[in-house]
Amino acid sequence: MLDQVPWWVVALLKSAIILFVVLTTFAYSMLFERKIMAWMQLRPGPNRVGPWGMLQPAADAAKMLFKEDLTPDTADPVIYKLAPFISLICAMGAFAVIPFSETSAGLWGVGDVNAGILVIFALTSIGVYGISLAGWSSGSKYPLLGAVRSTAQMISYELAMTLSIVGVLILAGTTSLAGIVHAQHRVWFIIPQIVGFIIYIITAVAETNRAPFDLVEAETELVGGFHTEYSGLRFGLFFIAEYLNMITVSCIATLLFLGGWDAPFGLTFIPGIVWFVLKVGLFIFMYIWLRTTLPRLRYDRLMNFGWKVLLPVATLNLMVTAAIVAVTG
Amino acid sequence: MGFFGGVTALAKGFATTFQFAFRKKPTIQYPTIKKQHAPRFHGLHELRRYADGKERCIGCELCAIACPANAITVIGAENTPEDRRSPGERYAARYEIDELRCIFCGLCEEACPTDAIVLTPRFEMADYRRGSFIYSKDRLLVPPEAGVGTPPDERPGGIPADLGAVIERKSTVDIATGYGATHRGEILKTERRGLAG
Numbered sequence: 001m002l003d004q005v006p007w008w009v010v011a012l013l014k015s016a017i018i019l020f021v022v023l024t025t026f027a028y029s030m031l032f033e034r035k036i037m038a039w040m041q042l043r044p045g046p047n048r049v050g051p052w053g054m055l056q057p058a059a060d061a062a063k064m065l066f067k068e069d070l071t072p073d074t075a076d077p078v079i080y081k082l083a084p085f086i087s088l089i090c091a092m093g094a095f096a097v098i099p100f101s102e103t104s105a106g107l108w109g110v111g112d113v114n115a116g117i118l119v120i121f122a123l124t125s126i127g128v129y130g131i132s133l134a135g136w137s138s139g140s141k142y143p144l145l146g147a148v149r150s151t152a153q154m155i156s157y158e159l160a161m162t163l164s165i166v167g168v169l170i171l172a173g174t175t176s177l178a179g180i181v182h183a184q185h186r187v188w189f190i191i192p193q194i195v196g197f198i199i200y201i202i203t204a205v206a207e208t209n210r211a212p213f214d215l216v217e218a219e220t221e222l223v224g225g226f227h228t229e230y231s232g233l234r235f236g237l238f239f240i241a242e243y244l245n246m247i248t249v250s251c252i253a254t255l256l257f258l259g260g261w262d263a264p265f266g267l268t269f270i271p272g273i274v275w276f277v278l279k280v281g282l283f284i285f286m287y288i289w290l291r292t293t294l295p296r297l298r299y300d301r302l303m304n305f306g307w308k309v310l311l312p313v314a315t316l317n318l319m320v321t322a323a324i325v326a327v328t329g
Numbered sequence: 330m331g332f333f334g335g336v337t338a339l340a341k342g343f344a345t346t347f348q349f350a351f352r353k354k355p356t357i358q359y360p361t362i363k364k365q366h367a368p369r370f371h372g373l374h375e376l377r378r379y380a381d382g383k384e385r386c387i388g389c390e391l392c393a394i395a396c397p398a399n400a401i402t403v404i405g406a407e408n409t410p411e412d413r414r415s416p417g418e419r420y421a422a423r424y425e426i427d428e429l430r431c432i433f434c435g436l437c438e439e440a441c442p443t444d445a446i447v448l449t450p451r452f453e454m455a456d457y458r459r460g461s462f463i464y465s466k467d468r469l470l471v472p473p474e475a476g477v478g479t480p481p482d483e484r485p486g487g488i489p490a491d492l493g494a495v496i497e498r499k500s501t502v503d504i505a506t507g508y509g510a511t512h513r514g515e516i517l518k519t520e521r522r523g524l525a526g
Binding site: 036039040041042043044047289292293294 | 339343347350352354355
């Protein structure tokens with residue numbers, strides 16, 4: 001039956017479903033974060049809207065919608081209004097190439113691109129334009145400082161991040177995400193690529209601008225950084241983009257290092273999608289845990305760490321992996 | 330601190346936050362569960378009566394003088410044989426406390442020679458209008474139907490066991506006067522000067 005439907009209808013339907021699922025995941029990962037953070041800080045967390053605060057995301061969304069959308073006088077109006085959409089579209093676009101699971105009917109995902117991992121990295125790199133342009137076009141000093149930081153941080157961490165996953169690509173011999181998962185059927189890449197995994201996890205935190213690398217926002221120093229001037233729905237869009245990016249990097253970590261939807265210990269009776277969600281959830285929990293535990297790094301130390309530690313180690317890891325693959329064939 | 334020292338420190342930090350997630354939360358879910366306050370908690374004021382129903386307040390204004398926040402305004406008047414409000418010569422014709430200015434220090438309570446003004450443990454006074462925070466006699470005075478309770482000076486240790494048992498009454502201040510609330514005490518004092526002179 002599905003064969004008679006034009007391909008673009010299928011793609012549209014799939015996109016709609018994935019957008020719905022992903023945005024719901026965003027809403028509840030935010031609630032999850034607030035709850036976990038609250039517990040770790042000896043608070044009960046949101047518990048007034050609905051049972052266990054389950055309707056809190058809906059209440060937040062309604063609040064965001066009804067807030068006034070302000071534009072500062074000094075702002076560049078066109079770019080200022082456009083910037084949140086750049087962030088959001090790039091964050092959402094990445095989900096187009098992520099395969100969530102695989103059944104006998106085929107891959108669960110919108111598109112199976114043979115250079116999937118490159119597409120995701122390209123999109124997340126463009127995403128930083130949203131932040132930089134937002135900070136620049138606000139016409140205000142703190143957002144500008146945030147924008148400068150985001151650019152510097154992106155350059156110093158994107159490099160180490162890309163190098164850290166090249167080892168995986170060498171082992172898998174493909175840049176297709178589904179292909180990488182298939183290559184991990186015997187052993188997950190977290191075992192041979194443990195160094196790459198650790199570097200990826202660290203740089204992913206910097207990539208998504210989350211604590212302890214949230215210098216771009218840095219409430220205590222920059223009054224919110226790039227989004228200081230934003231309010232209402234536009235602020236909400238940045239918020240969505242940040243969480244979607246967090247989910248994206250968790251998905252990539254799952255696909256590249258934890259075998260994606262591959263069931264561990266031969267527990268194949270549990271469907272792959274469950275494993276995938278569990279693994280992504282583990283990473284998201286780790287991000288929240290990290291945020292509650294570590295204070296924000298100083299700017300120069302962050303730069304030092306990126307250039308003088310992560311980059312050399314990632315390069316070394318890449319060279320060793322390449323040498324071993326070349327020798328063993 | 331070398332590499333391993335750093336890693337150990339990190340692990341310790343992560344273990345700490347993880348353990349904290351399972352600890353008992355000290356939060357009191359306020360509107361549904363209310364904290365038990367100390368018996369002498371300084372909350373909303375109350376004007377007490379004697380067992381025969383007469384007002385304890387004799388309009389001496391000592392509370393108004395003791396008040397560091399100038400929150401109390403008392404205008405006394407003479408008792409007449411036909412209308413005896415209090416056992417003394419005078420009674421409070423007007424007695425107003427601006428609860429927004431009040432700092433709940435309890436000095437009025439200490440200054441009062443007849444134990445008329447006392448602080449109750451009631452603390453939920455939120456309202457929408459500033460004027461509503463000016464509590465006059467109609468809200469401060471224990472209503473006769475609420476019973477006199479134990480007179481404050483006869484209680485063991487002076488702890489008023491039945492304080493705050495007064496029925497809640499709505500503010501009678503209308504919005505128009507509510508906006509002039511900040512100057513209310515001043516207006517009353519001018520009035521009093523008019524009476525005196």
